[in-house]
Amino acid sequence: MTEYLVFRLYAPLASWGEAAVGESRPTATYPGRGAIIGLLGAALGVRRDDDEGQRRLRDSVGIAIKQRSPGSLMRDYHTVQVPASQSKVIYRTRRDELNAPRKVINTILSSRDYRCDGLWTVAVWLMPQAKVALEELEQALKSPYFPLYLGRKACPPAAPLAPRREAFSQLRDALDASFLPLCGKDQEDEQKALRLPENVVYAWEGDAEALDGNGRGVESSDVWDQPLNRRRWQFGPRIEYRRVVRAREER
Structure with missing residues (x-):
């Protein structure tokens, strides 16, 4: 038996950042390791410039995700006005930028993607070298130091995370843990209301059989969401395993 910290994530809008090139800011369908580490760090009060605190948290936990619904894709079109770079001119605030002469103002176009009405379950467990406790993480999620959001500050949770610690024999059992329905009286009402x-989709780290002891139907790939330096937004690769299962085949 392994003890897990299990909680859920739901919001009208969420954005799970992927590699961004140029003006496009895409989103994954479920949160990666970097997103969950950031969420836990905000709950604990670990600041982005606290390199040691970030490293300690990163090395302490293993993370798995169950995507109950990816939500629908929404693309937000942005126009931002910024002054052109000029020698010997430093813009220290946004007000300074907006007060720049109109002749040096440029317009930057970008698009940002969001997931609407996505629903995910997260399971966290401790690594052998852990420097934090699951009880500490549970209490932090119940009473976070910083406000929590799902990828961007414009995406606060729309339902309680309902974190709880519980021992399970398999990782899949932890991810299949039930919560009070977000809509209606039971899971069937929730299924219809959210159009699940x-x-x-199950996504986890470790090895192919770590989910339930069965490596059949598992795919894997390198994903670059292992946070290395939050101040510089540097991320490294890790191996992620995934399996797609029909909802009615859940145990």
Whole structure:
């Protein structure tokens, strides 16, 4: 038996950042390791410039995700006015930028993607070298030091995370843990209200059989969401395992 910290994530808008090139800011369908580490760090009060605190948290936990629904994709079109770079001119605030002469103002176009009405379950467990406790993480999620959000500050949670610690024999059992329905009286009402899809996705780290002891139907790939330096936004690769399962086949 392994003790897990299990909680859920739901919001009208969420954005799980992927590699961004140029003006496009895409989103994954479920949160990666970097997003969950950031959420836990905000709850604990670990600042981005606290390199040692970030490293300690990163090395302490293993993370798995169950995507109950990816939500629908929404693309937000942005126009931002910024002054052109000029020698010997420093803009220290946004007000300074907006007060720059109109002739040096440029317009930057960008698009930002969001997931609407996505629903995810997260399971966290401790690594052998852990420097934090699951009880500490649970209490932090219940009473966070900094406000929590799902990828961007414009995406606060719309339902309680309902974190709890519980021992399970398999990781999949932890990810299949039930919560009070977000809509209606039971899971069937929630299924209809949120239009949950027929398939769910499990994503985890460790090895192919870590989910339930069965490596069949598992795919893997390198994903670059292992936070290395939050101040510089540097991320490294890790191996992520995934399996798609029909919702009615959940145990």
